[in-house]
Amino acid sequence: MDILPITDTARSLGSSSLRVFPLAYGCWRFAGTDVRHAREKIESALEAGMTLFDHADIYGGNGAAEELFGKVLAEVPHLRDAMVVATKCGIIPGVPYDSSPAHIARAVEGSLRRLHVDVIDLYQIHRPDWLAHPEEVATALSQLRTQGKIREVGVSNFTAAQFEALQHYLPFPIATHQPELSAWWLEPLRDGVIDQCTRRRVTPLAWSPLAGGKLGLTSDAAKRETNGERLSTLIECLDRIAAPQNASRSATALAFLLAHPVGIVPIIGTQRVERIRDSLEAFHVRLTRTDWYAIVQASMGKKLP
Numbered sequence: 631m632d633i634l635p636i637t638d639t640a641r642s643l644g645s646s647s648l649r650v651f652p653l654a655y656g657c658w659r660f661a662g663t664d665v666r667h668a669r670e671k672i673e674s675a676l677e678a679g680m681t682l683f684d685h686a687d688i689y690g691g692n693g694a695a696e697e698l699f700g701k702v703l704a705e706v707p708h709l710r711d712a713m714v715v716a717t718k719c720g721i722i723p724g725v726p727y728d729s730s731p732a733h734i735a736r737a738v739e740g741s742l743r744r745l746h747v748d749v750i751d752l753y754q755i756h757r758p759d760w761l762a763h764p765e766e767v768a769t770a771l772s773q774l775r776t777q778g779k780i781r782e783v784g785v786s787n788f789t790a791a792q793f794e795a796l797q798h799y800l801p802f803p804i805a806t807h808q809p810e811l812s813a814w815w816l817e818p819l820r821d822g823v824i825d826q827c828t829r830r831r832v833t834p835l836a837w838s839p840l841a842g843g844k845l846g847l848t849s850d851a852a853k854r855e856t857n858g859e860r861l862s863t864l865i866e867c868l869d870r871i872a873a874p875q876n877a878s879r880s881a882t883a884l885a886f887l888l889a890h891p892v893g894i895v896p897i898i899g900t901q902r903v904e905r906i907r908d909s910l911e912a913f914h915v916r917l918t919r920t921d922w923y924a925i926v927q928a929s930m931g932k933k934l935p
């Protein structure tokens with residue numbers, strides 16, 4: 631049986647000139663340590679080959695993740711040269727969403743300052759704001775691009791239709807779409823987001839590719855989670871595929887995403903240096919078409935017709 635192609639070759643973000651390693655490092659859980667440990671994680675990700683670092687202004691609360699990252703860049707400025715720095719705006723706890731032009735303009739200044747960078751390579755709208763007309767969002771983003779404050783634009787947690795509405799008013803293509811996507815959360819494969827990425831040559835960035843750690847649970851612990859029987863069946867399926875090739879379950883779950891032909895970039899979220907390195911094992915996992923669909927069916931809890 632043919633093995634699905636999985637490559638560690640750098641890929642473009644959409645049709646932009648930004649190129650990234652196919653695994654990215656996510657900074658949601660990054661805050662709360664000293665600068666030394668933060669630097670160790672960034673350097674480990676870079677040494678592993680990762681180039682895209684994903685932030686949001688709310689990570690860590692009040693920009694704490696961006697600020698810690700910026701302290702590392704202030705200490706070792708040359709690290710910036712190897713990076714594609716991504717961040718997001720638009721979530722304000724208690725509001726909860728604001729993508730008005732005034733807020734976007736304020737938010738970008740805060741992120742630039744905290745991250746200690748002159749330009750944000752990929753600026754993403756974190757969640758759709760129903761009260762912001764896509765035309766005004768597009769105008770705000772275009773202005774930031776013209777001013778050289780951001781390079782490319784992405785969206786996160788948008789429906790395919792919300793993506794189209796924003797794209798309609800933008801004079802340049804959206805580079806990335808960041809949905810939740812993992813062996814456990816397959817919705818973007820069904821709701822049109824991944825098809826849209828394929829058709830428009832947009833790069834999907836998969837958030838929580840290990841389901842936020844659920845895919846690391848023991849089968850027994852998984853049974854205690856919501857939809858536990860199905861989660862534990864998925865875990866057992868991943869283990870069955872991983873074991874004969876001495877692969878880890880998490881590498882197999884990342885390989886599942888990397889094997890999709892659209893070119894998904896999983897954003898890993900571990901805060902452990904050894905797990906950052908181990909994620910590279912994903913490029914050595916061999917998955918057949920049957921394995922891939924076995925994971926889908928275990929995740930769905932039913933056979934495909």
Ligand SMILES: NC(=O)c1ccc[n+]([C@@H]2O[C@H](COP(=O)([O-])OP(=O)(O)OC[C@H]3O[C@@H](n4cnc5c(N)ncnc54)[C@H](OP(=O)(O)O)[C@@H]3O)[C@@H](O)[C@H]2O)c1
Nearest residue numbers: 656657658684786837838839840841842843846899900901
């Ligand atoms: N756009 C959005 O709305 C959105 C939402 C959520 C996340 N994100 C992005 O996605 C990134 C990744 O999200 P995530 O952190 O949820 O990703 P994840 O990689 O699915 O989960 C990371 C969690 O799983 C644990 N873990 C990793 N490997 C494990 C293993 N082998 N066994 C047991 N536990 C394991 C980690 O613990 P350790 O640290 O102990 O390894 C960590 O708590 C974020 O940093 C952020 O950039 C975006």
